[in-house]
Amino acid sequence: MDVLNALVAFLNFxxxxxxxxxxxxxxxxxxxxxxYSILRFSNxxxxxxMAFGAMCTILMTWWFQSIGISFGPLPTALLAxxxxxxxxxxxxxxxDRVVYRFYRxxxxxxxxVVIVSLGVMFVMNGVIRFIIGVDEQNFSDGARFVLNxxxxxxxxxxxxxxxIKTTQAVTVVTAVIVVAFLFWFLQKTRTGKSMRAFSDNExxxxxxxxNPDRVVAVTWIxxxxxxxxxGVLYGLDKSFKxxxxxxxxxxxxxxxxxxxxxxxxxxxAGGFVIAFSEVMVTNAWKKIVNYLVPExxxxxSLLQLLSTxxxxxxxxxxxxxxxxxxxxxxxxxxxx
Amino acid sequence: xxxxEDLHRHFGGFRAVDGASLTIKTGSITGLIGPNGAGxxxxxxxxxxxxxxxxxxxxxxxxxxxxxxxxxxxxxxxxRTFQIAHEFGSMTVRENxxxxxxxxxxxxxxNSWFARSRVAxxxxxxxQKADEVLDFLTISHLADQKASxxxxxxxxxxxxxxxxMVDAKIVFLDxxxxxxxxxxxxxxGDAIIRLNKERGYTFCVIEHDMDFIARLCDxxxxxxxxxxxxxxxxxxxxxxxRVIEAxxxxxxxxxxxxxxxHG
Numbered sequence: 001m002d003v004l005n006a007l008v009a010f011l012n013f014x015x016x017x018x019x020x021x022x023x024x025x026x027x028x029x030x031x032x033x034x035x036y037s038i039l040r041f042s043n044x045x046x047x048x049x050m051a052f053g054a055m056c057t058i059l060m061t062w063w064f065q066s067i068g069i070s071f072g073p074l075p076t077a078l079l080a081x082x083x084x085x086x087x088x089x090x091x092x093x094x095x096d097r098v099v100y101r102f103y104r105x106x107x108x109x110x111x112x113v114v115i116v117s118l119g120v121m122f123v124m125n126g127v128i129r130f131i132i133g134v135d136e137q138n139f140s141d142g143a144r145f146v147l148n149x150x151x152x153x154x155x156x157x158x159x160x161x162x163x164i165k166t167t168q169a170v171t172v173v174t175a176v177i178v179v180a181f182l183f184w185f186l187q188k189t190r191t192g193k194s195m196r197a198f199s200d201n202e203x204x205x206x207x208x209x210x211n212p213d214r215v216v217a218v219t220w221i222x223x224x225x226x227x228x229x230x231g232v233l234y235g236l237d238k239s240f241k242x243x244x245x246x247x248x249x250x251x252x253x254x255x256x257x258x259x260x261x262x263x264x265x266x267x268x269a270g271g272f273v274i275a276f277s278e279v280m281v282t283n284a285w286k287k288i289v290n291y292l293v294p295e296x297x298x299x300x301s302l303l304q305l306l307s308t309x310x311x312x313x314x315x316x317x318x319x320x321x322x323x324x325x326x327x328x329x330x331x332x333x334x335x336x
Numbered sequence: 337x338x339x340x341e342d343l344h345r346h347f348g349g350f351r352a353v354d355g356a357s358l359t360i361k362t363g364s365i366t367g368l369i370g371p372n373g374a375g376x377x378x379x380x381x382x383x384x385x386x387x388x389x390x391x392x393x394x395x396x397x398x399x400x401x402x403x404x405x406x407x408x409x410x411x412x413x414x415x416r417t418f419q420i421a422h423e424f425g426s427m428t429v430r431e432n433x434x435x436x437x438x439x440x441x442x443x444x445x446x447n448s449w450f451a452r453s454r455v456a457x458x459x460x461x462x463x464q465k466a467d468e469v470l471d472f473l474t475i476s477h478l479a480d481q482k483a484s485x486x487x488x489x490x491x492x493x494x495x496x497x498x499x500x501m502v503d504a505k506i507v508f509l510d511x512x513x514x515x516x517x518x519x520x521x522x523x524x525g526d527a528i529i530r531l532n533k534e535r536g537y538t539f540c541v542i543e544h545d546m547d548f549i550a551r552l553c554d555x556x557x558x559x560x561x562x563x564x565x566x567x568x569x570x571x572x573x574x575x576x577x578r579v580i581e582a583x584x585x586x587x588x589x590x591x592x593x594x595x596x597x598h599g
Contacts, residue, residue, distance in 0.1 A: 190455075197424050197435050203386070204422040208498065209410035209438040 006291035008160040012149075013288075018272075018279040020168040020237055023175035026271025027230035028248065029255035030182065030264055031223045037199040037262035038219045039100075041113035046227060047252065048124035051245035052091060053228025054235045055132045057084030058139045065141065073143035075170065075236055084232065089224040095120055096220050104216070121246075128242050136241040140167055160287075167236040178229055179268060182222070186264070191218055199262070247312070251278065254315035258322045260329025269330055274315050282308045337362045338383065338414075338506060338540070343392035345375075345382050352378040354562030355392075360506065365532050365539040367553030367570070369546075371583050375562040376542045377419060380508050384416040385409045396506075411438060413505030415498070419514060419542075421491035425484030429475070429494060432483045433466035434459075436501035462501075469497045473527055489520040496527055499537070506538040507531075513545045521545070525552055546574070558582070 028050060035043040043049075060080035064070070071079050099120060103113050146169045149161030186192040191214075198205040198215045206212060231245065238244070255274045259266025285303035293299075306314065322329065338360040345353040353375045360366045368376050381387040383394050385406040394402045396414060409415075424432050470476045473493045478486055483494065492512050499507045509528070513521050525548060531537045543549050549556060550570035558566040558573050560582035566573050573579050584592065 193427075193431070193435060196426065200424040200426055201422050203406075203418070204424065206386075206406040207384070207410060207416060207422075208436050209407050209502075210435075211407050212405075 002159075002291040005158055005160045006288050008156075008158055008162050009288045009291065012160065012162045014276075014279055014283055016164060016168055018276040020171045021279065022272035022275030023171050024230055024234045024237065024271075025248075025251055025255045025275050026268040027175055027178060027226050027233070028252035029259065029267035029271050030179070031226045031230065032252055032256040033259070033262055033264060033267040034219060034226070035223050036256070038195055039104075039113075039216065041110045041117060042253070042261075043223075044114065044117045044249065045095075045121040045124055046223075047245045047247075047249035048121050048128065048242075049088065049092060049224060049227040050231030050234070050248065051128050051240075051242050052124055052231075053084050053088040053224065054231035054240055054245070055128050055242075056087040057081055057228065057232045058132065058137055058235070058240060060084060061139050071142060073166065075140050075142045075167065077139055077232055077236055078170065078174075081229065081232055085225045085228045088228045089221045092220045092224040093217060096216065125242070125246065132242070134242060136239050137235075138239055140236045142166055165237070167233075171233045171237055174229060174233060178226060182226070182264065185222075195219060250312050251275075251315040254319040257319055258329055260331040263329065263331040266329050266331030273330075274318060277318055278311045278314045281305045281314050282311050337397055338538075339395040340379070340383065341393045341395070343379070343382060343394065344390040345378050345387060346390045351562050353382060353389075356559065356562060356564055358557055358564050358567070360538065360540050362506075362538050363532070363536060364555070365528065365541060365553050367549040367556035368540060368542045368559065369544070369549060369556060369573070370559035370565070374559040374582075376559055377510055378562075379559070380416060380510055380540075380542065384414065384508055410502075413503065414508075415502075415504045415506070416508035417492070417495035417499070417510055417512065419510040421488060421495050423483040423491055423494060425482065427483055428480050429483050429486065430463070430466050430470065430479040432494060433469055433497055433501050434462050436498050437462055437465075438502070465501060469500045472500065472530075473497050474523060489516040489524075492516055492524060493520070493527070496524065496531075500531065500535075503535075504537055506540065509539060509541045509543075511542050511544065513543050513548050521548060528552060546570070550574075 028046065031049070032043060032046050035041070035046070057077055057080045060083045061075075061077045064076050064080055069079065070076050099116060100113070103116055108116075143166050145163055146166050147162060147164040149163040152162045153159075186196060194205065194210045195215055195218065197208065198210060198212065202212075205215075234245075234248070251274050252271075255270035256267050257270070258273055259268070259270030282304065286299060286301065289303055290298045340356055340358050343353055343356045344351065356375070356379055368379075370376055378387070382389045382402075385401075385404050385408070388403040392402070393400055396412060401409060401412065401414070404412075406416075424435060427435070467476065467479065470479055473496065475486075475490055475493055475497075478490060483491070486494070496509075496512070512524050512528075516524065528539060528541070529552065532539060539552075541549070541553060554569055555567055556570050556573050557564055558576070558579050560579075565582055566576045566579050568576070580592070
């Protein structure tokens with residue numbers, strides 16, 4: 001029995017990675033939920049908006065690195081982030097002008113707009129691959145660890161290391177700031193309130209003199225902003241590869257739906273539910289269990305429930321279970 | 337003054353509004369009545385910009401406003417309420433009212449950060465106005481309730497209150513009395529008359545309750561099958577043969593006449 005080592009191993013392999021991944025999913029799901037509740041469709045292009053934002057930020061980061069600008073121990077990408085957000089917002093607004101506005105004027109049904117967003121997704125997919133290629137890109141720099149595993153071992157004398165990567169710390173801190181800002185914006189500012197009003201009852205919002213074009217534009221800008229931040233954080237933490245962002249759509253939508261589509265708090269909760277389930281189901285529990293059970297019961301098996309190749313199955317299973325018992329999600333979003 | 341000229345609104349082959357022409361005089365409380373399916377609500381929807389007209393024109397003080405979107409009409413002082421009351425359910429009653437005034441300083445994100453005192457002062461002023469309106473409508477006690485929680489009749493009052501947050505010129509009320517009890521209906525009627533007298537609002541009211549119409553409205557316009565059938569005081573239209581026919585059909589009308597001559 002070695003509870004302390006078991007706890008450290010749990011923190012190191014499950015809790016910290018889950019927290020960072022959950023924060024990334026939560027940010028992604030927030031964007032999906034925002035577009036869903038205000039523009040009233042499920043935006044399949046959101047994953048690629050994240051990729052586009054990350055790509056713009058990476059290009060800017062490379063340029064910064066080439067002229068010798070750095071952000072000390074923090075990743076240079078954080079400096080490049082505002083430029084990435086601006087570029088993505090401009091791209092998304094242009095897409096709205098060229099594509100979505102037409103369908104909005106036609107008062108097209110949400111199903112049609114969803115398919116339209118699928119088309120936008122493929123175009124963005126192509127644009128991204130055309131500009132940066134299909135390969136993996138690494139752009140994280142600065143200090144690698146906030147808490148070095150070796151230092152931790154020396155400090156505590158435990159057998160198990162505990163590592164906190166800079167990117168993980170940056171992810172969680174940034175996510176907290178973004179979420180706090182978003183909630184302040186939606187609850188306290190007049191623009192945020194008109195967005196909520198628009199989401200609540202579009203007819204009444206129009207009759208109250210709220211300009212729909214403005215609400216739509218602000219929504220796209222915010223969605224592009226959060227998507228870029230989520231994309232960059234994910235890229236810093238793992239690595240940037242266009243295809244993985246396309247795959248990320250699944251857990252992100254699962255998170256938004258599990259939490260309740262249209263509910264920002266739900267999106268955050270959903271993000272962590274999906275992330276922790278994925279990490280826990282695909283984690284090899286052997287080490288942790290062997291610390292906890294008496295020596296003669298120690299196991300040789302990995303105790304891994306599911307290979308990481310199947311991790312997407314986890315989000316789907318949770319999605320189905322939640323929809324069966326709570327069709328509007330954990331936080332009572334709009335029903336599908 | 338609102339002038340509607342030969343207005344049509346068709347849905348496929350169905351002519352919901354089929355050549356309606358009418359005038360709503362400034363300062364009047366004009367009643368709009370007619371059997372179900374006469375096209376009253378569609379007419380409202382077209383005038384208030386929710387649906388574009390198939391053909392015809394709507395003039396507001398001489399300016400062509402046909403087909404303008406609702407939020408633009410709002411800024412011109414043309415407001416409406418819905419048959420089934422609408423509200424921002426997740427906000428309180430007071431917040432619902434505070435949503436209305438346009439061009440608030442807080443609308444600019446920079447102001448929310450850098451001009452806080454200005455935004456706060458303005459919010460205070462709008463809040464005061466909202467409280468005055470709630471007081472006027474005798475629903476001050478509901479100010480901090482979630483709007484989704486108040487009763488149907490109270491929602492109707494809230495809709496009326498929304499028009500009071502700005503200087504409306506003309507307000508279209510779609511069945512303010514539907515599903516509202518007598519007492520509350522009287523409160524609503526009083527509020528309409530006061531707004532008309534004290535603030536010079538022009539009203540156009542769709543309503544099925546003839547007592548309510550007779551108390552408030554002059555003139556009364558009767559619609560049937562998408563057209564204007566008759567116009568006059570409440571008494572005049574009540575005794576108009578064509579109006580009775582439209583409501584009851586020819587057969588029933590004759591029976592009523594017979595009964596009247598015998599009795």
